[in-house]
Every structure is written in C-alpha cells, then in structure tokens.
Amino acid sequence: GQQLNQSPQSMFIQEGEDVSMNCTSSSIFNTWLWYKQDPGEGPVLLIALYKAGELTSNGRLTAQFGITRKDSFLNISASIPSDVGIYFCAGQVGIQGAQKLVFGQGTRLTINP
C-alpha cells in the first residue's frame, strides 16, 4: 500500500528553537494534513493543505504542500513547552467521497526548558 516517510522520527530541542519536519511519498496526494497527538488523546488537526504549492500558517505553525504533490513540511517557530507531543502528517488520495488518509509514522518532539 501507499506509505509516507516522515522525518525525523524524534527531535530533542531547547525551548525557543525552531522546528522543522517533513513527509515524503512515492505517491501523489491531493490533500496534506498535519496532526498533533498528546499522550492518551486522539490526534488534533493543526493545518490542512489543499493545493500544490500552498503555504499555510496557523499561529507559530507553517506548513507547505509540495509542488510535486509528493511531499509536505511543517515548521514550528519559537517552540514552547506545550508543543511537546507527536506530530503526524497524513495524505489523502482523491477528492470525492470518503477521506481515506495515509499517515506517516510520526515525529516525537521533546523540549528541554
């Protein structure tokens, strides 16, 4: 089946640093989504990207939909302790009907105060 390669798998940073993570695929996706998951909870949608080349921000978060439609990145600026968690990228094939998503393996973010 389709796979997303998400990197890095884990990050250990100092508070205040910027963070960058990305997802790549051998398949084309029509939508890219970025989620954050806290321990014991379900993933929460951070940013959704719908067009190739699209650059979207949500507060300190910025994400881009790659031109080839095979990749996406997420940046977090000036990290704070509440940014700790696992970040997942997800790609959607097709635009009609059910939104069947393929997920990356996740990036675990740890912040040292």
Added chain:
Amino acid sequence: DAGITQSPRHKVTETGTPVTLRCHQTENHRYMYWYRQDPGHGLRLIHYSYGVKDTDKGEVSDGYSVSRSKTEDFLLTLESATSSQTSVYFCAISGRTGLKVEQFFGPGTRLTVL
C-alpha cells in the same frame, strides 16, 4: 472539540472472545472511520462508512467487521480477538465544506487482548 465519543475507553479481554467498540458522533457527519494505532506504524485505516448501512474496507480490515445502523453510531467488532489486535483504536469523522474536507478524531480506546 468535534462531538465524538468512544466507548469503552479501556478494555482487557481474552483471545477468542468477541469485542465491540462503539463510536458516537453528534455532528451529523456522513463519513466515519476506524483506525488502529501501533508503535512505528502511525494510524492505519481499518474500515470506513459513507452512510447508514454503507461501509467499505480499509488498509487493515482482516479480522474486523463494522456496522452503521444510525448516522451517529459506528461499531467496530472483533469477532474473535487475537493478541495481534492489541492496539489503540481511534474513530474519526469527516465533513465537507466546498472542496475542503477535515477529519476529526475521537479520544481512542485502548484494547488489550491477553
């Protein structure tokens, strides 16, 4: 928060027993999904529904069945649980606004099969 609840939140069962997990939504969304989450695999789609009584298989459907008799409820059944089905199960719903579709997740059910 999207109005999604899952029950039970935790369950321990024995190999060979049937198990049913319930997902309930208050958003009246058409599409509902079941995923499982395992270390190193992210989330993988088990089954999904595109309406009452309309369901289809996802990536990892073997050993699972689903039913949707009402818009608000989507049930996941393990007919005869196995240890490989120990996992965290998430229900999700999605709604469409024009070309934009967003998928929201429930809090999850942690299932342990002994």
